[in-house]
Amino acid sequence: MKYKIIACDMDETFLNDQSEIPDNNLNIVKILDEEYGIKFVPASGRGHYSLQNEIRWLGYDKKDKEYIIGLNGATITEANSGEILYFKGLDYKIAKELFEFGKNEDICIEIYTSDNLYVYNLSEDEKEYMLKKDIKWIDIVEDSIDFLKNENIAKVLFQKTDMEFLKNLKKNIIEVINHEVSITYSSNRYLEFNSPRVNKGEGIKNLCEILNINKEEVIAIGDNHNDIDMLKVAGLSISVSNAVDEVKEMVDYIGKYNNNDGILEEVFNKFIKDR
Numbered sequence: 001m002k003y004k005i006i007a008c009d010m011d012e013t014f015l016n017d018q019s020e021i022p023d024n025n026l027n028i029v030k031i032l033d034e035e036y037g038i039k040f041v042p043a044s045g046r047g048h049y050s051l052q053n054e055i056r057w058l059g060y061d062k063k064d065k066e067y068i069i070g071l072n073g074a075t076i077t078e079a080n081s082g083e084i085l086y087f088k089g090l091d092y093k094i095a096k097e098l099f100e101f102g103k104n105e106d107i108c109i110e111i112y113t114s115d116n117l118y119v120y121n122l123s124e125d126e127k128e129y130m131l132k133k134d135i136k137w138i139d140i141v142e143d144s145i146d147f148l149k150n151e152n153i154a155k156v157l158f159q160k161t162d163m164e165f166l167k168n169l170k171k172n173i174i175e176v177i178n179h180e181v182s183i184t185y186s187s188n189r190y191l192e193f194n195s196p197r198v199n200k201g202e203g204i205k206n207l208c209e210i211l212n213i214n215k216e217e218v219i220a221i222g223d224n225h226n227d228i229d230m231l232k233v234a235g236l237s238i239s240v241s242n243a244v245d246e247v248k249e250m251v252d253y254i255g256k257y258n259n260n261d262g263i264l265e266e267v268f269n270k271f272i273k274d275r
Contacts, residue, residue, distance in 0.1 A: 003038055003272065004213050007069060007204055007230060008264070009222040010044040010054060011133075011187055013240050016260040019133045021057050024262035029058060036272060040264075041207065043069040043200050045186045045226055047112055047154065048077040050135045055079050067211075071112055072184070072194050072226055073203030074154040076210065086206050087114055090153045090195045094179045098156045098193055099145050101173060107166075108159040110137075110190075111145065114152040118145075126159050129189070155198075158191040166191040184226040192226060201229030219271065221255075221263060222247060238267055 008014045016022050032038040040058070044051060047070045060066040060079035067085075068077045076086040095111060099120070102109045109120040119126075120140040130137060160166055163185070170183060170191055182194040200222075208215050220227070220234035223243040228250065231237035237251040242258040257266045 001235060002217065003219050004217040005039050005041055006219045007041045007043040007234065009227050010042050012242065012259050013221055013223045013263065022262035024265040026057065028264040028268045041067050041069060043203060043230055045072050045192065047071045047075060048082050049115065050117060053134050067207060069200060069203035069207060071154040072192060072198060073200045074194055074198050075114065076203060076207050084114060085210060087152060088195050088198050090155055090193065092149055092153060094181060095153045095156050096145055097177055102158050103143060105169060110157040110159060111148065112154045114154060125161055156193045159189055161189050163188055186224050186226040199229035200227060201233035204230050204233050219267065221267065236271065
């Protein structure tokens with residue numbers, strides 16, 4: 001199979017524990033592009049505006065026709081310009097319902113729009129986490145998100161490092177919320193809510209349609225629950241060795257490398273080089 005795209009999760013997959021790109025990952029991105037004509041596409045739960053460091057490190061700020069699947073597939077953007085090629089948002093009424101539920105719980109609430117990240121009840125742990133990744137945010141100082149009524153809301157996150165708490169919270173939300181939403185987990189700290197049928201798998205399908213590429217020509221690499229849909233869609237699915245068990249159980253190949261080792265090198269040597 002001649003692959004044309006490698007779609008890769010960022011946090012805990014392509015980035016190391018210091019939220020940087022290992023040198024061998026960067027080297028392989030260049031080789032894939034220059035020698036094999038294969039595009040490397042970040043597929044992240046974060047938005048384009050939260051991936052500015054990664055875009056610069058990859059050199060995509062100076063290149064045309066490089067793409068980002070962002071916000072769990074809610075957006076597809078051109079990396080250098082930030083032009084939105086595809087957007088499917090979360091209805092404001094659903095976002096408000098989630099906010100009203102979440103503000104009564106011991107959690108941090110994060111609301112991603114097409115342009116910004118808004119945060120309510122920011123915990124010290126989450127503040128440290130976002131500063132480490134150089135993520136910019138705007139504090140929500142009121143107990144309301146009415147000011148976002150006319151904004152393009154992409155997703156809502158509930159953040160807490162206690163995953164059992166978040167799993168129990170999910171059960172309560174399903175019983176209370178009056179609308180259908182796409183629900184997943186990521187980074188062992190987030191419970192995420194997107195519009196129905198928004199996920200990274202749909203993001204791959206939409207990018208393939210834009211580029212006139214068959215989804216069987218895509219390699220997908222991930223580590224967590226919000227990667228599962230794209231791993232199902234891709235022609236070849238791969239997990240890093242530090243992936244959660246649910247991901248390892250369903251992929252075509254479990255990498256020997258973890259996020260600190262540079263998984264892209266392993267993928268290149270096993271599935272692309274000399275083939």
